[in-house]
Amino acid sequence: MTPCVHKVQYYETDQMQIVHHSNYIRWFEEARSHLMDEIGYGYHRMETDGIIIPVLSVHADYKGMVRYGETVEIEANIKAFTGVKMVISYVVRDILSREVRTVGESKHAFLNKETYRPLSLKRKHKDLFTLFQNLHLEYIDEGDK
Amino acid sequence: MTPCVHKVQYYETDQMQIVHHSNYIRWFEEARSHLMDEIGYGYHRMETDGIIIPVLSVHADYKGMVRYGETVEIEANIKAFTGVKMVISYVVRDILSREVRTVGESKHAFLNKETYRPLSLKRKHKDLFTLFQNLHLEYIDEGDK
Amino acid sequence: MTPCVHKVQYYETDQMQIVHHSNYIRWFEEARSHLMDEIGYGYHRMETDGIIIPVLSVHADYKGMVRYGETVEIEANIKAFTGVKMVISYVVRDILSREVRTVGESKHAFLNKETYRPLSLKRKHKDLFTLFQNLHLEYIDEGDK
Amino acid sequence: MTPCVHKVQYYETDQMQIVHHSNYIRWFEEARSHLMDEIGYGYHRMETDGIIIPVLSVHADYKGMVRYGETVEIEANIKAFTGVKMVISYVVRDILSREVRTVGESKHAFLNKETYRPLSLKRKHKDLFTLFQNLHLEYIDEGDK
Numbered sequence: 001m002t003p004c005v006h007k008v009q010y011y012e013t014d015q016m017q018i019v020h021h022s023n024y025i026r027w028f029e030e031a032r033s034h035l036m037d038e039i040g041y042g043y044h045r046m047e048t049d050g051i052i053i054p055v056l057s058v059h060a061d062y063k064g065m066v067r068y069g070e071t072v073e074i075e076a077n078i079k080a081f082t083g084v085k086m087v088i089s090y091v092v093r094d095i096l097s098r099e100v101r102t103v104g105e106s107k108h109a110f111l112n113k114e115t116y117r118p119l120s121l122k123r124k125h126k127d128l129f130t131l132f133q134n135l136h137l138e139y140i141d142e143g144d145k
Numbered sequence: 146m147t148p149c150v151h152k153v154q155y156y157e158t159d160q161m162q163i164v165h166h167s168n169y170i171r172w173f174e175e176a177r178s179h180l181m182d183e184i185g186y187g188y189h190r191m192e193t194d195g196i197i198i199p200v201l202s203v204h205a206d207y208k209g210m211v212r213y214g215e216t217v218e219i220e221a222n223i224k225a226f227t228g229v230k231m232v233i234s235y236v237v238r239d240i241l242s243r244e245v246r247t248v249g250e251s252k253h254a255f256l257n258k259e260t261y262r263p264l265s266l267k268r269k270h271k272d273l274f275t276l277f278q279n280l281h282l283e284y285i286d287e288g289d290k
Numbered sequence: 291m292t293p294c295v296h297k298v299q300y301y302e303t304d305q306m307q308i309v310h311h312s313n314y315i316r317w318f319e320e321a322r323s324h325l326m327d328e329i330g331y332g333y334h335r336m337e338t339d340g341i342i343i344p345v346l347s348v349h350a351d352y353k354g355m356v357r358y359g360e361t362v363e364i365e366a367n368i369k370a371f372t373g374v375k376m377v378i379s380y381v382v383r384d385i386l387s388r389e390v391r392t393v394g395e396s397k398h399a400f401l402n403k404e405t406y407r408p409l410s411l412k413r414k415h416k417d418l419f420t421l422f423q424n425l426h427l428e429y430i431d432e433g434d435k
Numbered sequence: 436m437t438p439c440v441h442k443v444q445y446y447e448t449d450q451m452q453i454v455h456h457s458n459y460i461r462w463f464e465e466a467r468s469h470l471m472d473e474i475g476y477g478y479h480r481m482e483t484d485g486i487i488i489p490v491l492s493v494h495a496d497y498k499g500m501v502r503y504g505e506t507v508e509i510e511a512n513i514k515a516f517t518g519v520k521m522v523i524s525y526v527v528r529d530i531l532s533r534e535v536r537t538v539g540e541s542k543h544a545f546l547n548k549e550t551y552r553p554l555s556l557k558r559k560h561k562d563l564f565t566l567f568q569n570l571h572l573e574y575i576d577e578g579d580k
Contacts, residue, residue, distance in 0.1 A: 009464065010159060010464055011159060011167055011464055013159050014158050014160070015160065015337075016344065017160040018344075020155075021344075021345040021348060022313075022315040022316050023312075025312040025315055025348075026444065029312070029444065030444055033444065042504060044504030045504075052306060054306065054308075054352070054355075055311040055352060056352055057349070057350060057351045058315075058350050059348070059349045061347045062344070062346055068160060068478075068479055069479030154320055154323065155319055155323060155333065156316045156319055160482075161487060163489075166490040167460040167461050170457040170460055170493075171457050174300055174457070189359030190359075199451065199453075199497070199500075200456040201496070202497060204492070205493050205494075206491070207489070207491055207492060210489075213334055214332060214334030214335075300449060300455075303449050305450065305453075307450040312446055358450060
């Protein structure tokens with residue numbers, strides 16, 4: 001899979017002359033969206049299929065500042081997956097130095113787009129269930145190495 | 146009518162240590178939304194009634210910088226109104242010095258929310274037509290004084 | 291102290307027709323900024339005095355959706371304070387129903403604006419130290435009731 | 436020169452289920468920044484050299500909607516250049532259909548970063564003056580074809 005690369009934009013900076021901390025939350029979403037494009041099941045298609053994955057909680061730990069002129073890589077992994085809920089973890093690295101700038105996590109539920117009710121991927125969307133489960137297993141395998 | 150007051154937020158600044166220029170476009174929207182609340186026909190209700198007013202064009206002239214710690218007042222006026230299209234003009238002033246910081250304009254069409262087709266307020270939403278026309282006439286009258 | 295009131299703006303919504311989750315992180319900042327204005331020591335003045343309080347981490351738990359047309363109140367409390375670091379907690383409530391929409395926390399360090407080095411408020415800025423400590427004690431007292 | 440490509444992000448949409456109009460103003464900046472990277476004189480370096488180019492005015496004409504799931508290409512051209520002021524024009528196209536979604540313009544002044552006073556590139560930064568002038572001439576030449 002190709003990494004999610006983000007070039008820092010001027011409009012993302014604040015008067016401390018660093019990227020405003022709220023933008024990392026947006027970058028996490030960018031990496032989520034990128035991940036789904038990479039597995040061939042874009043978030044856009046998921047919404048068309050009647051599934052939404054709202055964010056239940058989000059967390060970010062800022063390790064170092066990111067500035068305009070820099071480019072980062074945002075890695076997203078499926079840390080936990082039950083078919084009903086999912087935890088995604090993120091690592092934001094400077095693309096040149098590979099230094100970690102921010103790590104984070106987001107929790108999600110799979111909901112029916114019309115009813116906003118929980119949805120079991122395993123029963124309703126088997127293909128998507130398998131895709132997420134495989135991503136999750138890959139992540140666990142890598143951790144074991 | 147009470148003015149639309151906006152306290153500058155830290156997240157609105159950029160590394161030039163001023164409000165990022167894209168935020169004024171958002172403030173214009175804020176003033177539009179405020180104007181409609183003031184006339185008792187909120188934009189929210191308008192969307193519920195099946196009307197959307199997308200922006201056809203927008204223009205901003207930046208006269209002076211706005212910084213964190215400052216508060217501005219955003220005046221919105223109906224500069225032109227035909228029942229099918231509308232031009233709104235904006236003046237952003239520092240609330241203390243009354244100095245003009247930015248002026249601007251936005252052009253809008255009234256569209257049917259479902260079909261995205263032009264909609265004649267005069268025929269379909271007479272009450273809203275009258276509200277906008279009166280605002281427009283008030284603006285013209287003030288200009289004549 | 292007057293509460294921090296925020297009227298939801300159209301530009302804060304996303305295509306799920308709710309406020310985009312990254313905006314709550316911005317509202318937390320808004321409530322922080324408001325809190326400091328209320329105690330008579332605005333964040334703006336703090337930066338002028340050479341102190342910055344970057345965000346070390348942030349967390350948000352989304353309990354319910356917020357939509358355009360709604361207004362929220364954002365409560366901020368000093369949950370922990372050492373003079374070097376600080377934890378602020380947040381509660382976002384619908385202003386009418388008083389229902390909790392989001393809760394969260396942010397961790398901060400007090401840094402010297404020029405050197406980016408940790409700064410002891412107790413030694414360098416006694417007045418600010420006392421202000422924050424009092425806010426923290428008030429919060430603890432309220433919890434005891 | 437490689438074009439400036441932007442993949443639409445979820446956080447850029449609004450509840451009309453299209454990209455919020457204020458984001459195009461940010462995309463214009465993105466294309467400006469990209470253009471300067473391409474000519475080997477990044478905006479970041481320019482600020483380091485003591486030059487800032489604040490936006491004096493901005494204009495956008497929205498021709499068609501852009502949605503999540505789409506990718507756009509943002510073309511930026513130096514429409515006018517005097518060495519003291521500059522006009523940049525923009526065209527936002529869908530990357531697949533090549534249909535124009537938005538066109539726009541921004542006016543800029545070259546200022547000394549410390550004094551905020553106008554700055555003559557011709558006298559103070561001859562190399563940068565030549566770079567911009569060549570870009571401007573290329574644009575004019577293309578129009579003549």
